[in-house]
Amino acid sequence: MAEAKPVVFVVDDDQGVRESVKILLRSIGVDAETFPSGDDFLEKSDPNRPGCIVLDVRMPGMSGLELQERLVSMGCTLPIIFVTAHGDVPMAVEAVKAGALDFVQKPFRDQELIDKIQEAFAENEKTRKMLRDRGQINERIASLTPREREVMDMVVDGKANKVIAIDLGLSQRTVEIHRARVMSKMAADSVAQLVQLVVRARE
Amino acid sequence: MLNASHDERDSIELRGALEERIKELDCLYGISEIVERSGGSLDAILQNIVELLAETWEHPKATCARIVLAGSEYKTENYADCRWKQEAELRVHEDLVGVVEVGYLAEMPARFEGPFLAEERRLLNAVAQRTGHIVERLQADQLLQQREQELRGRLTHLTRVSTLGEMASSIAHEVNQPLTAIAAYSQACRRMLENNVGDRNEILEILGRVTDEALRAGGIIHRLKNLARKHDTRLMECDVNEMIQDLEYLASVDTRLHDVSLEMMLSESLPAVLADGIQLQQVVLNLIRNAVDAMVETDVDNRRIIVRTELNDSSMVQISVTDFGAGLPADCEEELFQPFFTTKEEGMGMGLSVSLSIVKSHGGEMWFSRNQGGGTTFFVTVPIVPEEDDG
Numbered sequence: 001m002a003e004a005k006p007v008v009f010v011v012d013d014d015q016g017v018r019e020s021v022k023i024l025l026r027s028i029g030v031d032a033e034t035f036p037s038g039d040d041f042l043e044k045s046d047p048n049r050p051g052c053i054v055l056d057v058r059m060p061g062m063s064g065l066e067l068q069e070r071l072v073s074m075g076c077t078l079p080i081i082f083v084t085a086h087g088d089v090p091m092a093v094e095a096v097k098a099g100a101l102d103f104v105q106k107p108f109r110d111q112e113l114i115d116k117i118q119e120a121f122a123e124n125e126k127t128r129k130m131l132r133d134r135g136q137i138n139e140r141i142a143s144l145t146p147r148e149r150e151v152m153d154m155v156v157d158g159k160a161n162k163v164i165a166i167d168l169g170l171s172q173r174t175v176e177i178h179r180a181r182v183m184s185k186m187a188a189d190s191v192a193q194l195v196q197l198v199v200r201a202r203e
Numbered sequence: 204m205l206n207a208s209h210d211e212r213d214s215i216e217l218r219g220a221l222e223e224r225i226k227e228l229d230c231l232y233g234i235s236e237i238v239e240r241s242g243g244s245l246d247a248i249l250q251n252i253v254e255l256l257a258e259t260w261e262h263p264k265a266t267c268a269r270i271v272l273a274g275s276e277y278k279t280e281n282y283a284d285c286r287w288k289q290e291a292e293l294r295v296h297e298d299l300v301g302v303v304e305v306g307y308l309a310e311m312p313a314r315f316e317g318p319f320l321a322e323e324r325r326l327l328n329a330v331a332q333r334t335g336h337i338v339e340r341l342q343a344d345q346l347l348q349q350r351e352q353e354l355r356g357r358l359t360h361l362t363r364v365s366t367l368g369e370m371a372s373s374i375a376h377e378v379n380q381p382l383t384a385i386a387a388y389s390q391a392c393r394r395m396l397e398n399n400v401g402d403r404n405e406i407l408e409i410l411g412r413v414t415d416e417a418l419r420a421g422g423i424i425h426r427l428k429n430l431a432r433k434h435d436t437r438l439m440e441c442d443v444n445e446m447i448q449d450l451e452y453l454a455s456v457d458t459r460l461h462d463v464s465l466e467m468m469l470s471e472s473l474p475a476v477l478a479d480g481i482q483l484q485q486v487v488l489n490l491i492r493n494a495v496d497a498m499v500e501t502d503v504d505n506r507r508i509i510v511r512t513e514l515n516d517s518s519m520v521q522i523s524v525t526d527f528g529a530g531l532p533a534d535c536e537e538e539l540f541q542p543f544f545t546t547k548e549e550g551m552g553m554g555l556s557v558s559l560s561i562v563k564s565h566g567g568e569m570w571f572s573r574n575q576g577g578g579t580t581f582f583v584t585v586p587i588v589p590e591e592d593d594g
Contacts, residue, residue, distance in 0.1 A: 016384035016416050023409060024391040027400060058376065060459050061503075085379050107383040110390035 006051040006121045008032040011041045011067065012083065013059040014188060017106070021054060024110055038062035047076040050128060052101070053122035054113070057084045057091050065095055065155065072154045079120040083108070130200075136163070137201040140186050148185070151178040155191060156198050222262075223322040230259040230326060234333055245341050249277040252334060256327075258303055261320060265308045270334065272301035283308060289319050291331035295338050303331040353510060355560065360433050362557040363485045364546040366492055367431055369549070373457040378423050381416035388413045426453050438565070440475040440588050443483070443512050443520050450484045454491045461495050464508040470513045474587040476520050478565050483585065486558040486569075490524035490581045493554065496547055497528030497579065519567065527578040529573070539571070558583075 008025055010032050012018045025032040035041040039062055041053075046110040053071075057064040068080055082103035084092045092103035102116050103125060144152060147168075154164045161179065163173040188194040237251040249270050256268040259302045267285065269278035272293060288306030292299055305327060311318035367374070388409050395401035395409075430453065451467060458465040476483075487510065494508045505527050515521035531539070531546075538544045541557045545552035562569040567584040574580055 013259050013382070016412075016419070017380055017387070020387035020391070020412070022417075024387045024394075027391040027394040027398070029400075040242040058460065061460050083383075085376050108392070109387035110387065202586040 005031060006053055006124065007049060008117055009041060009045055009053045009078070010034045011036075011038060011053060011059075011064070012056040013037060013061075014056070017056070017083075020115075024113070025117070028114060030114075038064070038067035039165050041067065042070065047071065047074065047078060050121075050124055052079045052081060052117060052124055054081050054083060054117070055094065057082050057103075065091065065098070068095060068098060068100060076122065077131070078124045079127075081113070081116050081120055097128055134201055137186075137197050141201060142199075143185050144182060145196050148178050151175060152182045152194070152198070153188070155182070157181060157194050219320070222319060226259050227322055227326045227329075230255060231329060231333065234330065234337075238337055243341065243344065244527050245338065246275075246277070248337060248341075249334070252330065253277045253279055256303070256330060256527055260305055260307075260323060260327065261314075262307060262311055265307050265311065267308055268399075269304045270301065271304070272338065281308065287311065287318050289316060289324060291327045293338075294335045295342070298507070300335075300338070303327060317452070356436060357558055359482065359561060362489075362551065362553045363481075364431055365551050366485070366554065367427065369492060370453075370457045373460045374423065374427060374453070376460065377456040379418050381420040381423075384490055385413050385420075388416070411426045423453075423456070430481060430488070431483075432555050434481060436479050436482065436564070438479055439479050441478055441480045441483075443473055443478075443522060443585065444469040444471075444478055446478075446480050446484055446521070447487060447510060447512065448520060454488055458491065458508060459493055461496050461499075461506070462503045463498060463508055465491070466507060466509045468509055468511040470511075472510060473514060473520050476545045476565075476585040477588050478585050479561075483565070486523060486583055487524065488562055489554040489558050490583075493581075494524055494526035494528065494579075496550075497526045497530075499528075501528050509519060515584050518587055518589075520586070520587055522583045525574065525578065525580040527574070527576070530573055530577050533581050540569075 008021075008030055010018050010021050012034075013036055015036070016035065022032040022034050033045065034043065037059060040094045042087065055064045055067060062070075064082060069082070071078065079101040080095070080099075080202070082092050083106055084101050084103050085106050089103075089105070092100075101120050104113055104116060121194075141149070143168075150168065151164060154167065159167070161172055161175045167174045168175070183189075183194065186194055186197055188197060233255045234252055237248055237255065241247045241251070249272065249386055253268045253270055257263060257266040260266040262565045267279045269276065269284040270293065271277075271284050283306075285306040285308050287310065288304055291303045292317035298509075299387055305323070307318055311521075315321035316324050392406050392409050392413075395406055430450075447467065447469065447497070451465065455465050491508060491510070498506045498508075507527055509523075509525040513521050513523075537542075540555050542556040543552040544556070559569050562583050562585070566586045569581070569583050570582045
């Protein structure tokens with residue numbers, strides 16, 4: 001199923017800035033939704049929708065950095081582009097260290113913001129795909145029996161069937177059967193692929 | 204017999220000379236008293252000297268006197284341009300600036316200089332010289348006062364600009380907002396035209412917003428410039444509430460970014476006060492800025508400033524600024540209003556001292572009290588415009 005169209009969530013306390021960014025994005029066919037404060041965004045938006053956040057660093061009440069912190073703790077994956085004034089660059093650097101994608105300085109060139117938004121969209125899509133994949137892998141792992149799970153962990157650790165058989169007190173033949181079922185349930189063609197799937201699930 | 208009458212005549216002359224000498228001393232002493240009593244008004248001094256002179260001459264009832272100084276004239280009521288008069292030059296720093304004149308309105312017996320005594324000539328010269336010195340001293344005092352006022356004005360302006368300087372970052376942020384909006388709106392218009400999206404009305408609407416944002420930026424700068432400009436102190440009738448409302452916008456730019464709520468509690472229909480509006484705004488802005496700084500450590504929910512106006516008594520309007528901050532350190536009453544006293548790292552320490560001198564020059568008062576629940580309230584009073592007598 002195709003993903004919903006990504007949206008730019010604009011969070012800025014200044015109405016003029018909010019509206020103008022929304023209109024600018026609309027002029028290039030990008031959907032935007034605006035919020036006058038961090039609280040308003042948390043209350044009204046769905047952080048699981050695809051897109052990115054264009055966030056003012058300096059706002060009364062909840063600052064941009066505080067909102068970022070809240071979103072990270074909620075496990076929100078929306079990339080954040082901070083909007084800063086000239087003097088706030090150190091704050092923006094702090095924000096990028098805390099995981100923000102990038103920042104632009106007010107006033108900004110449209111192309112600069114648009115490029116960063118495109119980058120953010122791509123980044124968000126990648127993350128979402130990875131999360132989707134991980135969800136799928138976890139489902140497969142969940143379908144394993146406890147014994148199969150034990151065998152898989154040992155295979156991934158690079159142990160030979162003989163060693164696994166001794167460690168688990170099973171016959172080598174039984175280990176081979178478990179192993180074949182693991183490969184089939186995990187939809188892995190090779191041990192290398194199995195390792196990759198398990199690593200991705202642990203990320 | 205002849206000798207006896209000679210002696211008698213000598214003694215009469217001696218007595219006459221003594222009397223003249225006493226009059227002369229009386230007159231000079233009188234001038235000193237006039238200067239002391241005059242309160243520094245040159246006009247009053249010169250008018251009184253003229254009157255004293257006329258009383259001192261040998262025939263006071265027939266005497267008129269006049270001083271002419273740099274185009275101004277001071278004269279006795281009966282002054283007339285008469286045939287019998289004597290003059291002495293009035294010099295200030297050796298420059299000839301006028302004349303002191305005494306005359307008789309009627310013919311009198313001949314004396315040393317026409318109808319005038321030799322003592323009178325001497326006295327006239329002495330008075331002219333004294334008057335010259337008095338003018339010199341008053342001019343020097345005036346110059347000193349003028350210089351002091353000038354310096355005070357410059358300090359007031361400097362402090363005001365420094366307060367605005369402390370707000371520079373907030374103000375720059377505030378101007379940056381409309382600029383950002385203008386840039387985004389205009390770039391949107393360009394893209395819409397280039398890509399043929401959006402209709403004419405939509406683009407026109409956006410252009411209207413560009414104008415609004417530009418005017419908004421201009422408004423901030425206009426207010427800033429108005430407060431920053433140098434001006435001569437001018438007391439005019441003004442409405443305290445209007446003045447505070449005009450200030451509110453600029454002050455709130457700063458309070459908002461510090462998460463401080465600025466609350467106005469302005470009493471309606473206050474009488475007009477006699478004040479220099481900009482200087483009064485300076486006092487209030489300084490108090491608001493101090494209140495913001497006092498609440499840096501305060502819990503965000505409690506960061507409030509209340510600006511209140513009310514009628515203090517029948518002759519004063521009172522403005523108060525209340526914060527809910529840490530409160531002032533104990534025992535700072537003495538130093539608080541002194542120049543260079545500051546609790547801020549970047550403060551000049553002139554704010555309150557200059558504010559106090561502004562308020563005093565308006566005939567008002569300034570003080571503070573510690574709030575019961577923490578924080579400080581500063582009070583300022585300004586005299587209202589006296590009601591005109593209809594009688």
